[in-house]
Amino acid sequence: MDSSSLSILGPLKPTSLASSSEEDPPNPSTALLSKTDSTSPKTTTTILFVSLLLITCIALAASGAFAFLFFSSASSFSSNSSQTSLNVESTARPLTKLDRPVVLLISSDGFRFGYQFKTPTPNIGRLIANGTEAQTGLIPVFPTLTFPNHYSIVTGLYPAYHGIVNNYFYDPITGDKFTMSSHEPKWWLGEPLWETVANHGLKAATYFWPGSEVPKGSWNCPVNFCQHYNGSVPFEERVDTILKYFDLPISEIPVFMTLYFEDPDHQGHQVGPDDPEITEAVANIDKMIGRLIQGLEKRGVFEDVTILLVGDHGMVGTCDKKLIFLDDLAPWIEIPKDWVHSYSPLLSIRPPAGVSPSDVVAKMTEALSSGEVENGMRLKVFLKEELPERLHYAENDRIPPIIGLVAEGFTVEQTRSNRKECGGAHGYDNAFFSMRTIFIAHGPQFERGRKVPSFENVQIYNLVTSILKVQGAPNNGTASFPNSIILPSS
Numbered sequence: 001m002d003s004s005s006l007s008i009l010g011p012l013k014p015t016s017l018a019s020s021s022e023e024d025p026p027n028p029s030t031a032l033l034s035k036t037d038s039t040s041p042k043t044t045t046t047i048l049f050v051s052l053l054l055i056t057c058i059a060l061a062a063s064g065a066f067a068f069l070f071f072s073s074a075s076s077f078s079s080n081s082s083q084t085s086l087n088v089e090s091t092a093r094p095l096t097k098l099d100r101p102v103v104l105l106i107s108s109d110g111f112r113f114g115y116q117f118k119t120p121t122p123n124i125g126r127l128i129a130n131g132t133e134a135q136t137g138l139i140p141v142f143p144t145l146t147f148p149n150h151y152s153i154v155t156g157l158y159p160a161y162h163g164i165v166n167n168y169f170y171d172p173i174t175g176d177k178f179t180m181s182s183h184e185p186k187w188w189l190g191e192p193l194w195e196t197v198a199n200h201g202l203k204a205a206t207y208f209w210p211g212s213e214v215p216k217g218s219w220n221c222p223v224n225f226c227q228h229y230n231g232s233v234p235f236e237e238r239v240d241t242i243l244k245y246f247d248l249p250i251s252e253i254p255v256f257m258t259l260y261f262e263d264p265d266h267q268g269h270q271v272g273p274d275d276p277e278i279t280e281a282v283a284n285i286d287k288m289i290g291r292l293i294q295g296l297e298k299r300g301v302f303e304d305v306t307i308l309l310v311g312d313h314g315m316v317g318t319c320d321k322k323l324i325f326l327d328d329l330a331p332w333i334e335i336p337k338d339w340v341h342s343y344s345p346l347l348s349i350r351p352p353a354g355v356s357p358s359d360v361v362a363k364m365t366e367a368l369s370s371g372e373v374e375n376g377m378r379l380k381v382f383l384k385e386e387l388p389e390r391l392h393y394a395e396n397d398r399i400p401p402i403i404g405l406v407a408e409g410f411t412v413e414q415t416r417s418n419r420k421e422c423g424g425a426h427g428y429d430n431a432f433f434s435m436r437t438i439f440i441a442h443g444p445q446f447e448r449g450r451k452v453p454s455f456e457n458v459q460i461y462n463l464v465t466s467i468l469k470v471q472g473a474p475n476n477g478t479a480s481f482p483n484s485i486i487l488p489s490s
């Protein structure tokens with residue numbers, strides 16, 4: 001364990017072990033309905049009060065009934081013709097072929113929430129209609145970058161706690177550099193799902209996922225069940241390899257599998273989110289989901305397997321004129337290139353020893369708010385401890401002391417140039433709707449046609465361990481979250 005991991009694990013609140021009375025995003029329909037129940041008319045002395053109470057009751061009952069209908073009526077889209085909106089499932093559907101739950105976690109990189117409406121996506125649509133969907137998308141963690149988010153999905157930890165604080169960063173103690181091909185265990189903190197599964201003596205299989213090639217605990221990236229990253233492998237081959245795992249004797253089928261596609265992130269960076277190339281890439285991802293569904297159906301396991309289809313973040317268009325140049329701050333403060341660890345959309349700065357980070361923040365802020373720096377108002381700089389708490393981006397030495405939050409669609413560069421073209425980017429504040437991605441779940445424990453409110457991807461770890469019925473490691477997810485989204489076992 002490296003020195004930084006001790007300081008990291010210290011402040012981590014083991015919320016998964018906390019009591020289930022902690023606040024979850026409640027199911028809106030039950031929240032409204034229970035409120036109605038608890039409004040018992042007490043003896044009162046004024047007619048006015050009783051009248052108001054009655055009106056409130058009626059309004060609440062009506063809104064509760066509306067919410068109930070709204071959140072349950074979608075189940076009538078079910079392919080199971082015997083089901084109606086009044087016959088809402090209350091327990092998990094029994095397995096017919098497999099002998100225990102199997103979870104297949106699929107990531108489509110940079111699949112911005114809403115891309116599913118760009119073009120017909122019949123296969124993704126089938127998972128949505130017969131499964132449970134985050135109605136307004138899945139919320140990524142900050143920074144909304146690929147490696148931090150993929151590793152949050154499988155550990156339930158915010159980047160400050162799992163250690164992958166950016167796609168590239170330095171360890172300030174050793175000076176070592178992390179890149180997206182660093183597989184030394186010292187970088188990857190927390191306990192990813194494949195490790196949790198292996199620690200329970202169960203099998204996992206990974207067809208690419210950031211961190212999956214790193215040996216940790218009982219997970220040693222086994223040959224044939226852990227693919228080493230190679231972006232040139234055709235998507236079809238990835239899907240077919242996953243399908244072959246279901247040809248193994250039932251007791252040998254891995255209980256947890258990952259599958260990763262680089263698209264449509266790849267196109268999104270080049271052309272932005274609103275280009276025909278994105279539409280084609282989305283249609284192709286849908287085709288891969290179709291190939292997967294067909295293969296599972298052929299093997300008679302489609303209804304038994306739990307499919308979680310997610311993305312890591314969204315995408316927003318960037319264009320020239322939406323630029324901020326650090327060199328423009330020179331009359332107030334010079335920010336040399338070698339202080340800057342990353343520019344955009346996550347600006348992170350580590351001044352050398354002897355230069356006070358607070359002074360740098362003060363001078364940068366003075367410059368940016370002077371009205372004399374082009375687009376200066378579109379960048380806000382913070383000492384990391386003073387970032388909004390909802391970003392959870394401070395508790396790690398690997399995070400440089402100064403962080404800049406860049407307005408949606410803007411880009412920070414060092415020096416003026418003419419080379420900027422329009423494209424796409426992600427990495428911004430996770431509160432931006434453009435950074436949202438998808439959460440679609442299909443399987444025995446997911447109610448058909450159900451919509452749930454948006455939630456952060458750190459909840460997925462507990463969701464998977466609940467479905468697999470294994471004890472997970474402490475993490476930043478809410479212990480009782482899974483009960484709000486999955487059907488109890490029958």
Ligand SMILES: [Zn+2]
Pocket residue numbers: 109110145146147265312313
């Ligand atoms: Zn990504």
